[in-house]
Amino acid sequence: MNTRIITIDREHPDKMLLEEAGRLLREGALVAFPTETVYGLGGDGLQEDAAARIYAAKGRPSDNPLIIHIADMAALEILAVDIPELAYRLAERFWPGPLTMILKKSKLVPYATTGGLETVAIRMPSDKIAQEIIRASGTYIAAPSANLSGRPSPTRAEHVIEDLSGRVEMIVDGGDSDIGLESSIIDLSGEVPVILRPGFITKEDFEQIAAEVEYDRAVLATKPQESVVAKAPGMKYRHYAPKGQITIVEGETEAVVKKINELVAEQEQKGIQTAVLCAEETKEQYVCRKIYSLGSLKSEKEISAHLFAALRLSDTEQMEVIYSESFDTTKLSGAIMNRLRKAAGYQILHV
Numbered sequence: 001m002n003t004r005i006i007t008i009d010r011e012h013p014d015k016m017l018l019e020e021a022g023r024l025l026r027e028g029a030l031v032a033f034p035t036e037t038v039y040g041l042g043g044d045g046l047q048e049d050a051a052a053r054i055y056a057a058k059g060r061p062s063d064n065p066l067i068i069h070i071a072d073m074a075a076l077e078i079l080a081v082d083i084p085e086l087a088y089r090l091a092e093r094f095w096p097g098p099l100t101m102i103l104k105k106s107k108l109v110p111y112a113t114t115g116g117l118e119t120v121a122i123r124m125p126s127d128k129i130a131q132e133i134i135r136a137s138g139t140y141i142a143a144p145s146a147n148l149s150g151r152p153s154p155t156r157a158e159h160v161i162e163d164l165s166g167r168v169e170m171i172v173d174g175g176d177s178d179i180g181l182e183s184s185i186i187d188l189s190g191e192v193p194v195i196l197r198p199g200f201i202t203k204e205d206f207e208q209i210a211a212e213v214e215y216d217r218a219v220l221a222t223k224p225q226e227s228v229v230a231k232a233p234g235m236k237y238r239h240y241a242p243k244g245q246i247t248i249v250e251g252e253t254e255a256v257v258k259k260i261n262e263l264v265a266e267q268e269q270k271g272i273q274t275a276v277l278c279a280e281e282t283k284e285q286y287v288c289r290k291i292y293s294l295g296s297l298k299s300e301k302e303i304s305a306h307l308f309a310a311l312r313l314s315d316t317e318q319m320e321v322i323y324s325e326s327f328d329t330t331k332l333s334g335a336i337m338n339r340l341r342k343a344a345g346y347q348i349l350h351v
Helices: 015-026 048-058 074-079 085-094 128-137 157-164 203-207 253-269 300-316 333-343
Strands: 004-007 031-033 040-044 067-069 099-105 119-123 170-173 184-187 194-197 245-250 274-278 290-293 321-324 348-350
Touching (some): 004 015, 004 157, 015 031, 015 128, 015 170, 031 128, 040 048, 040 128, 074 099, 085 099, 157 170, 157 300, 245 253, 245 333, 253 274, 290 300
Parallel strands (some): 004 170, 031 170, 245 321, 245 348, 274 290, 274 321
Antiparallel strands (some): 099 119, 184 194
16 A cells, blocks of 8 residues: 655645545545644544554554544534533533543444444544544544554654554654643543543543542553453553563662663673663763653653653664653653553563
């Protein structure tokens, strides 16, 4: 398959290109496009064949649900039933934006899109290109992250090209994703709202609107959760992982730096390509040939935006072993560490 790559300027989008992307989606083709979180791999969420093609292109297990992306509130009542009042309050506060809500699905939504579940995941992205492509399609777009299953999520078009060129009809280059972490997912299909995936919208944010919010046990897990039923993307299988093995080193900063430097020296002495993942504040304290700084701890959004790009760069530069600090001092630490723990396969060293 020949994959067409087009570039769209957010400030001055080419309407003809947007319409072409919409037409392809409407016809059952796959189009990768930017959102404010990460790049998504879009297909018509109401077509079973399109959902099957998404799973095939990603190499994704078919019991891993897809998120349907919408561009207006009217779509909510078309795709979901028995919608609680809390959903409308959350939408008013956080949509368009990096929030996905799990609701009881309508009959219109095929089980191929929901991973066989009676619930549907719905999000309204704030990215202008994403919104225009959804509108141009005239339908509702199922769009998981536009990467091969298990790999770090794509925050740039080049990441998508690396993974999916030749597997999809079109890739839309709209520049870097703003946030760099997938959306927060909250399950509203039960009596108590449950966070299934932490993201830019935190538990504290939800608690300003909902009287009671819980974390799903999979979010707090310290080992892979392959035996659970995945109600949302990222709950069950290994995710976000580079080819090199990551070990997270946790503890007081001085002890962490000392231990990582010791481990790096051991690996490099064996001739193993080794890297360090750290904050800008500690970068100069490491002795390692390859150091990836995610940014300052004073800018949590900077760290979240750079995480997946750094993991992908480690693949490009063929790093075999990666030692990472723990980024647990910011508002987004829950989301950042959720991704990093999964990428490391929960391999954590306490010092």
